[in-house]
Amino acid sequence: MEERDPIQSLLTEPLVAINLGLAGFGEAIQDQEAEVVLVDWSPPAGGDKELMDLLDQLL
Amino acid sequence: MDIKQKIETANQLAVKRMIDGDPVLVDIAPAIEVIPGMKDKMITHSGPPIPWNRMCGAQRGAIIGQVLYEGWAKTPEKAAAMLENGEITLEPNHHHQTVGPMAGSISANAWVYVVENKTFGNRAFCRQVEGAQQFGDYSEPALDGLRKWRDVFAPSLRAALKAEGELPLKPIITQALQMGDELHNRHSASSALFGNAMAVGLAKADISRQDQISTLYLLKNHNLIFLGLAMAAGKAIVDPVRDVEFSTLVTAMCRNGTEFGIRVSGLGDGWFTAPSSSVTGLYLPGYSAQDAGLDMGDSAITETVGWGGFVLGGAPGILSLVGGTPDEALGYTREMRNITTTAHPFYRMPAFSFAGAPLGIDIRKVVQTGITPIIDTAIAHKDPGYPIIGAGLVRAPMECFVQALKAFSYKYQGT
């Protein structure tokens, strides 16, 4: 069974990116005609660290 | 199974029960006859539990009206004194399988809709919808409205039901959603369909011709009458999931004008409350935001089962009432999909590409995304003695969901 090496695949296969954060970064990748999805990210749980930890366990 | 899987499984089970719900109008009867736990000198009200001295102006006005209606006191001052002295038991509608719009006040001789969920056998109750007493108006004309319901309309509709048989509500709800109703503030289609359905029964019923005509006029003119039925149907649909272990789904959202309260399936009958918010909306001539009371009513039961604010994307007509653009309406429905578990297979919105109503509000997703349920609602005056003054949009407070999530974590993980 061939082991898929994620780092090697990154350099040899076409890029498929998920952009979290500044839309400009994602758009620049789109401009280069590479595959990217732009996530409209905002801090989870309104940025509350305690709630983020809870959610990591439950969701 | 780790806890995430247990939660997912429980939520899938809960949402399936809600989808399988089959609400049927089986009777209309005085509360004392049908509502479990209803007693003399008791008034049930909308929202989470609250004592008299913390109730908002409009709810106090409505409850004073209820006392007068029952004849327990002859003047508003005496009624208020009784209430201050604790002579009347005040409890939430939700503690009695019941819901009520705005102040939501129900007492022994108030006639309520009886809706049975045929799939699970449970029943739910709701009082009639009108534009005066439930908003805090306790004047004689407002009370006359209650009396007419008790003496003419409710008995006539009961007789019509007996004559023609029980009325399944699912077909009316399905059709109404497809006709642009959202089943909270816009009931033009559902009320017309209801009127249609009841007409033959009224014709056959053993009632006076005068009562028959009177009730037919009611059905013709009251384009919000179905709200009472939609609310009872919503309650009947969600009650079978009131106690599913590990489920993070919301089973009640309600307000008493002072506080907003939610209940969560995996947390049983516990209430999680926060101060009620102000409604952003449009006002009838002569009124403005300065006059408004805070968010009030059990009618958020409609959003709890995926209607109302959740299907605004399918009901652009409501915007002339609550304000907003069609794009915003679509935006709200899209947002609600982010905090719910699934899309309803039967209750669909043609204006939204026939997508199903967003069903199963998940407290985890609400906290994670920061998106709180959107509710479209009527607005009462902040003081007693006024009828409806406007309508608009409001959000459930995040605080309720945060509290519930922490309680859930504590119950199921001990942390």
Next chain:
Amino acid sequence: MATSLRIKKNQYYDSVFLMGVNKRLSESEGVSQSMVVMASEANKQMLADLGIQDPRLQTAQPNDLIVVVSADSQKIADQLLEQFDQFLEVSAASKGQSSLHTLQDGLESKPNANLTVISVPGEYAAREARLAVEKGLNVFLFSNNVSLDDEIVIKRLAKDRGVLVMGPDCGTSIINGVGIGFANRVRRGPVGVVGPSGTGLQEFTCLVHHLGSGISHAIGTGSRDLSDAVGGVTTLAALQVLDKDPMTEIIAVISKPPGRKTLPVLTTAFASCTKPVVACFLGIREDVSGAGETFRLGRTIDEAASMATGKQGALAENIEAQNLLAKARSSRHPKQQYLRGLFAGGTFCYQSQQILQSHNTQVYSNSPLDDRFALQHPDRSQKHTLVDMGDDFYTRGRPHPMIDGSQRARRIIAEAEDPNVAIILLDFILGYNSSMDPVNDLLPAIHVAQQKAESRGGKITFVASITGTELDPQGYKTQIMALQAADVITFQSNAAATEFCVKLLEN
């Protein structure tokens, strides 16, 4: 002067978007200053540091938006706050309506994703990066302000999981021909490069392109990767993969000196590579064992590029340069003796210091090579001074000079007030995500500065390097022409521009 503040609850926008909004708000009539930021702890602290007090700030949550306006009158300030929503609307017109809000949503949309690009605020970045690594995704982590501890944990996880973490504080990568972050469009070819500095990689990849060769991949590692605490996890993984990569024939590493324990680990890895390795450790003093044997060591980015391609750059003396020198020296006033460098690229600030030092010219800096020559205050130049304008002092809550030239423009004019300034050295960085017109962002200030010097009977010589290629979106040739038309002596690399300054300073 009156200040007003408004808080909009639960409205999150990314920092670049807000800077655009703020720019337009600050350009409104009567406004002296404005700020539009999310109510993160860091931003709230910054506002407090600036003396902005308001009880509402205490209860503001990270997802709330803070708007502060200082204007000529209270009326103007209040009015602008009332109309503030329109500033959001116009900017938001181009903002897409995405229904994806989390990494999980993104993954469901693209299940075969192989890279997550993360540029969220630092306090959340570690969590998102960790989630991505746990899901088996490679990560490009632009965010800075990620703690060292978090970086160590994430890279350990990444090593176990077999994925690459480029960052934190990683500005540039080019993966399989696609530029991520601040990157130039360059020809593809056999040279692979690894490094912790974004602008260092940018310059190197452009020079390789100008020398006629090309880049297989450029792998950013994040600014702390080669510190002893982190131990070079990403750099070592990058070396390994480039050594196996079919397109790569030669591997370059561009960096500041690694930590003392990490350096030998790195050079051992060089020796294990089957392909030739060229390294450049900017600012290094001691000899590096193995240099010249198992790998080659270049002193500057230019030298490394030459070694990697086997070609010489156009750095050699030419007649035009001699003419320019003579002209510059002759118009100078006798008082004018100092060099001031104002850099968008921190690596250029560093490399320029190294070059000047190697010519025995002492240079002060806010990012000093030699701690004895730290500036007392970054805003106050002393003798020869090179300033990294991308340092935290200048970029906290404000756009980076690669995106927005306002701060550098102000500094150019400030330097021109000093009659002792002879030369102003600048860098212009093209490529994706940079300002669309870096040269014109500064030209007005350059003109003003030149006029000030002339009015005193002297001349300030402007020298610049431009990092870019003719494939970049800004228009390489037009940018150079604009510089030359403004009498700015322009070079293709920071090293070349700095060498020219050395000559200018000689008498």
